[in-house]
Amino acid sequence: MSPSVLSPTPSPIAFPDVALPESARGLRHEVRAFLEEERALGTVLGRPDSWLAGWDPGFSRRLAERGWVGMALPVEYGGAGRGFLDRYVVIEELLAAGAPVSAHWVSDRQAGPSILRHGTEEQRRFFLPGIAAGQCFFSIGMSEKGSGSDLASVATRAERTADGWRLTGTKMWTGGAHVNDYAIVLARTDDTDDKHAGLSQFLVDLRAPGVRIEPIRLMSGEHRFNACHFEGVDVPDGMVLGRRGDGWQQVTGELAFERSGPERYLSTFPLLVSLLRELERGSATAAQLTEVGILTARLHSVRRLSLAVAASLDAGASPDIQAALVKDLGTRLEGTLVDTVRGILPTPADPHATPGSHPELLAFALLHSPGYTLRGGTNEILRGIITRGLEQH
Ligand SMILES: Cc1cc2nc3c(=O)[nH]c(=O)nc-3n(C[C@H](O)[C@H](O)[C@H](O)COP(=O)(O)OP(=O)(O)OC[C@H]3O[C@@H](n4cnc5c(N)ncnc54)[C@H](O)[C@@H]3O)c2cc1C
Incomplete structure (x- = not known):
């Protein structure tokens, strides 16, 4: 037997089996109870894609009061000092319920951890308490x-410039640039032969003079996205995130966080819930239930892969390839879910029907x-990343 067979290098696509911590069970019940209260208030509408389209700052603040925004941030910066697996339980419950989480989504998932990791002490003290309070988006x-x-x-x-950057x-x-407070902007600060060098990240106030925001509408007509023009915007030195020239490493270092979470396979889950309600009204056929079963099994598999990435992140690893795999599988499943639901129940889609129907x-x-x-x-x-990772292995 060759030595490489006796002691193989760990596979870049290993997904260890993860058991959620004991604390997760109680936490899940607490989140469900909170969601029930919010449903009674009419704030949780069970809509798909709620992490992108459910903008409700009041809901974000109430969530933050429970310690469920910035959960993994240290207590000294206003966070709850919990692990990524606890955070996972909270966000999967919120997404499955179609709760309106988009106001704080990017600050909770990305900006907070990024500022904690790369920011100066001053930046941490300035931004993190507001993020954890659900008040800085x-x-x-x-x-x-x-x-x-x-x-x-x-x-x-x-x-x-004399005291900063233009x-x-x-x-x-x-x-969300039209409703949020800040943007993390990637910009070129130095010209170099290597295009990955010379990039830096800036924490930019979206109300600063010279910021012009123009809507890009979705097919549904919703205004969620923008072309964001920076027309000579002055950014103080203190708002450079991390080291000048490290922008590329910072951006790529965050991708595993961005690509592996439950928002990459649960965006359309509320539609499955809605289908089950519809099926409950009549008598579902065996064929319909089989289709639901297959979808559920696939969701369960992707969830286990996604949880494995969350556990690796919790342990301080950089599971970029596993995260790319989760996102590829999960986002395709989101589309398949919509097609399968249409196949199971051929109800015509109607954007003008009763909201929530x-x-x-x-x-x-x-x-x-x-x-x-x-x-x-x-x-x-993503598949390019996976292929390169496997080739290197
Ligand atoms: C709903 C939505 C929300 C978004 N939110 C944000 C946001 O908040 N902030 C932000 O900065 N960006 C955001 N984006 C932008 C998003 O990250 C880009 O759309 C995405 O990275 C693709 O870039 P592109 O649109 O320029 O397409 P392109 O890069 O032009 O790609 C066009 C097509 O060519 C393919 N392609 C390109 N290069 C290769 C290659 N080397 N090999 C094989 N195929 C290739 C792509 O897969 C794609 O199918 C959002 C996009 C969408 C649709």
Whole structure:
């Protein structure tokens, strides 16, 4: 037997089996009880894609009062100091219920952990308590026209001024920029032969002079996204995130967080809940129930993979390839779920039907469906990452 067989290198696509901590069970019940209270208030509508389209700052604040925003941030910065697995339980319950979590989604998932990791002490003290209180909301300012998959080619520039930087360029698809407080903006600060070098990240006040926000509407007509123009925006030195020139490493270092969470397979789950309610009204056939069973089994499998990534992140690892796999499988399943639900129950989708009714939820899920496999990196790009990872192995 060769030594490599005796002591194989760990596979880049290993997914250890994860048991949720004992604390998770009680936490899940608490979240469900909270959701019941919110349902009674009429704030939880059971809509698909609620992490992107359910903007309700009041809900975010009430969630934060329970310690469920910025949960993994240290207590000294206003967080709850809990692990990623506890956070996982909370967010999967919220997404499965279609709760309106989009106001704080990016600050909780990305901006908070990023500022904690790369930010100065001053930045941590300035931003993190507001994030954990559900009162400081962030957008992601990465993509540009022509720089989506090829993100390192961004043309937005930050030029040095006497006491900071002047930002010029246009970011595309900036979710929530019209309602949020800040954006983390990736910009070129230095010209180098290596396009991955010379990029830096900035914490930009979206109300600053020179920021112009123009809506990009979804097919449904909703205003969720924007072209965000930075027309000579002055950004103080204290708002550079991390080290000048480290932007690329910072951005790629965050991708496992962005790509592996339950929002990558639960966006359309509320539609399955709605289908089950419809089936309960009549008598479901064996064929219909079989289809539901197959969907449920697939959801369960992706959930286990996603949980394994959460556990690796909790342990301080960088499971980028596993995260890419989860996102590829999960986002395709989100689309399959919509198609399967239509196949099981051929109700016509109707965006003008009673809000919360099955035809209306179906229309909502369908009109959002082109985005599932694009946002956060397209599936073709993810497969490139997976292939390279396997080749290196
Ligand atoms: C709903 C939604 C929300 C978004 N939210 C945000 C946000 O908040 N902030 C933000 O910064 N960005 C956001 N984005 C942008 C998103 O990250 C980009 O759309 C995505 O990375 C793809 O970039 P692109 O649109 O420029 O497409 P392109 O990069 O032009 O790709 C077009 C097509 O070509 C394929 N392709 C490109 N390169 C390759 C390659 N090397 N090999 C094989 N195929 C390739 C792609 O897979 C895709 O199918 C959002 C996008 C959507 C749809």
